[in-house]
Amino acid sequence: MHTITLIPGDGIGPSIVESTVKVIEAAGVSINWDTQLAGMAAVDKHANPLPDATLESIRKNRLCLKGPLTTPVGGGYRSVNVTLRQAFNLYANVRPAVSFEGTDTIFKNVDLMTIRENTEGLYAGIEHFIKVDEEKIGAESIAIVTRKGSERIIRYAFEYARNAQRKKVTLVHKANILKCTSGLFLEIGREIAKEYPEIEFDDRIIDACCMQLVMKPEQFDVIVTTNLFGDILSDLAAGLIGGLGLTAGANIGVDAAIFEAVHGSAPDIADKGIANPTATILAGVMMLDHIGELEAARKIARAVRDVIREGKYVTPDLKKGSQFGTKDITAAIISKL
Secondary structure, three states, X not given: OEEEEEEOOOOOHXXXXXXXHHHHHHOOOOEEEEEOOOOHHHHHHHOOOOOHHHHHHHHHHOEEEEOOOOOOOOOOOOOHHHHHHHHOOXXXXXXXXXXXXXXXXXXXXXXXXXXXXXXXXXXEEEEEEEXXXXXXXXXXXXXXXXXXXXXXXXXXXHHHHHHOOOOEEEEEEOOOOOOOHHHHHHHHHHHHHOOOOOOEEEEEEHHHHHXXXXXXXXXXXXXXXXXXXXXXXXHHHHHHHOOHHHOEXXXXXXXXXEEEEOOOOOHHHOOOOOOOOHHHHHHHHHHHHHOOOHHHHHHHHHHHHHHHHHOOOOOOOOOOOOOOOHHHHHHHHHHHO
């Protein structure tokens, strides 16, 4: 039996995490769920968005399935997601985008993986206000790009491509303007690419890459990039396949791994019973792959795709006017198992 930290999250989090737990257990995987709080739920109970008990649980179990957490815009506490990634050195953010039959999207043949550096860049959080006579006249952020951080994420991307039998890695940057930070990342990428001659390598400037993704996404296979660019590109890729409700993500480090939906806590539809649990269920699939429960992972992934392809018991975000909700799509997926 696996022991895994479970964070229900905020907003729609508890309902979609509950669905995911039911699906995983229906697939026959024995898991001891160590439930902990983070985000606004933890603030309400412990006056702390990331209690020590939650950190200790992840440190002990080394695996976590997490619901979406609310992060205040502007003021308030710092993003718990970013804090977790840095606390456990979860340097690789892995986000697949694969087309689903049954979704109303322009593109039907998207199959790409965004691998994002997860601890450095502008998300390092090194910033301050510039004051004159106590007046805030500006603000400054510092983007950190290290050789070590760049090497490990780029090598992770190439190793993933090799193991998954992918044919191409595209490094995305802004080295024409950011000649030091993006320039270093690109330089290291070109060096490492020479060690993988069987894998095609190219690089794209971030703005051009965004344009090409929405024109011809099939030209991309594995994308590797820095933190902020990866955050933006992976959301763009999610839009190509039907939205964030279908997109899972993994945060991988040497000593721990956290799996989550990419979308937010959606407080506007919390407790309405219509939230789409697909992304969190697919995060569970990525987690099962990670721990070697390959048969269960394949069964769940196939069941999810079957239900979405059939298009009956799906949530309103997947089919306009649908009268079905979270419990219905969950039950339909379980019935396919």
